[in-house]
Amino acid sequence: MQYRIPLHPPDISPEVQQALGAEIAAAGHSQQKAFSDFYAALRPHFPAREMLALNSCTAALHLGLRLLGVGEGDRVLCPTFTFAATVNAILYQQATPVFIDSEAGSWNMDPVLVEQALADQQRQGKKVAAIVVVHAYGTPARLDELKALASAFQLPLLEDAAAAFGAYYKGAMVGTLGDCGAYSFNYNKIITTAGGGLLVSKQPGLIEQADYLAGQARAEAPYYHHEQMGYNYRMNGLAAQLGALQLAHFRAKLMRKKQLFTTYRQLLEGVGGIAFQELSDDVESNYWLTSFLAPSEEAKEKVLRRLRGQGIECRMLWRPMHCQPAYSHFPFYSSGVAEELFQRGISLPSGVGLTESQQQAIVELVEQSLLAD
Ligand SMILES: *Cc1c(COP(=O)(O)O)cnc(C)c1O
Numbered sequence: 396m397q398y399r400i401p402l403h404p405p406d407i408s409p410e411v412q413q414a415l416g417a418e419i420a421a422a423g424h425s426q427q428k429a430f431s432d433f434y435a436a437l438r439p440h441f442p443a444r445e446m447l448a449l450n451s452c453t454a455a456l457h458l459g460l461r462l463l464g465v466g467e468g469d470r471v472l473c474p475t476f477t478f479a480a481t482v483n484a485i486l487y488q489q490a491t492p493v494f495i496d497s498e499a500g501s502w503n504m505d506p507v508l509v510e511q512a513l514a515d516q517q518r519q520g521k522k523v524a525a526i527v528v529v530h531a532y533g534t535p536a537r538l539d540e541l542k543a544l545a546s547a548f549q550l551p552l553l554e555d556a557a558a559a560f561g562a563y564y565k566g567a568m569v570g571t572l573g574d575c576g577a578y579s580f581n582y583n584k585i586i587t588t589a590g591g592g593l594l595v596s597k598q599p600g601l602i603e604q605a606d607y608l609a610g611q612a613r614a615e616a617p618y619y620h621h622e623q624m625g626y627n628y629r630m631n632g633l634a635a636q637l638g639a640l641q642l643a644h645f646r647a648k649l650m651r652k653k654q655l656f657t658t659y660r661q662l663l664e665g666v667g668g669i670a671f672q673e674l675s676d677d678v679e680s681n682y683w684l685t686s687f688l689a690p691s692e693e694a695k696e697k698v699l700r701r702l703r704g705q706g707i708e709c710r711m712l713w714r715p716m717h718c719q720p721a722y723s724h725f726p727f728y729s730s731g732v733a734e735e736l737f738q739r740g741i742s743l744p745s746g747v748g749l750t751e752s753q754q755q756a757i758v759e760l761v762e763q764s765l766l767a768d
Pocket residue numbers: 450451452453454477478480481529555557558578579580581591592
């Protein structure tokens with residue numbers, strides 16, 4: 396279905412389109428320039444991190460797990476409330492995901508359950524090899540508590556910051572607080588390269604190794620020489636150039652996202668029992684997708700029907716991984732929160748091109764569907 400107001404269309408301004416056209420025209424020698432432009436644009440966001448542009452965040456997660464030592468038969472803790480890519484990256488390493496439920500306020504992985512799971516897995520004699528945290532919808536998870544647990548159990552922490560580029564935890568960009576961080580520049584994310592990802596790490600040598608594996612593990616030699624299995628995970632130059640151009644306008648975009656969220660929340664909070672994702676004083680979200688919980692599953696259905704009927708795209712929140720036929724057989728530490736998020740949650744159109752009157756109309760439709768009987 397074609398929506399009149401899509402959920403989150405990519406924001407590629409006419410200026411960017413024009414500049415990109417010029418870059419394509421100047422191609423040939425520009426691959427190197429594209430990457431140096433992209434890394435230069437990223438550098439202010441990651442002053443102390445090495446980084447590697449890849450063709451997806453899924454690739455970044457996979458390389459991160461492999462280089463942090465996750466292998467066959469290992470167990471890896473991750474939230475059940477996430478996108479499947481997080482789990483797939485664990486499975487690519489032939490490891491077993493151990494799902495952790497969310498906490499009610501932030502919707503992110505609950506550190507209390509993480510601690511229980513770590514102790515329980517240890518009692519069972521299972522080898523946990525890493526913890527993966529996800530910053531759901533651009534809202535930072537409880538990194539202090541998770542880092543403390545990772546260090547108490549001597550485990551690496553990998554941050555799936557796919558949708559959280561530009562979100563901060565106590566003043567630091569999320570994705571830079573764990574041993575590795577992975578970001579997505581997919582079509583629907585806050586910065587898009589039409590498809591791409593980024594791996595960052597402070598571990599010496601890790602990014603160099605990742606670069607080598609991402610290029611089919613082609614070793615230095617006068618001929619094609621391979622000592623390990625590699626992947627075709629590198630970003631292409633055109634994507635890098637698009638990324639560089641997009642990042643130039645990032646601050647303004649971030650401010651607009653926050654404004655959209657703040658307006659939605661001001662107008663809707665409390666209406667018919669709506670609850671928004673809670674933001675603690677320690678965090679600054681990037682407000683990727685404004686999302687809220689309707690008072691009940693039936694109310695959610697009403698809102699979805701009313702908005703979609705008007706050509707407005709809105710989406711349910713993630714269906715938890717432990718409920719997915721592909722993953723339901725893996726261990727799960729439950730509090731029931733993620734299932735409730737799925738039952739009651741809705742994401743609203745959050746593209747930076749949304750006009751004030753469109754936003755107003757969306758708010759009115761949400762109100763009408765909740766207040767009508
Ligand atoms: C979008 C997303 C991914 C996947 O990113 P790709 O770049 O498409 O591979 C992974 N995890 C989460 C939480 C996401 O939202």
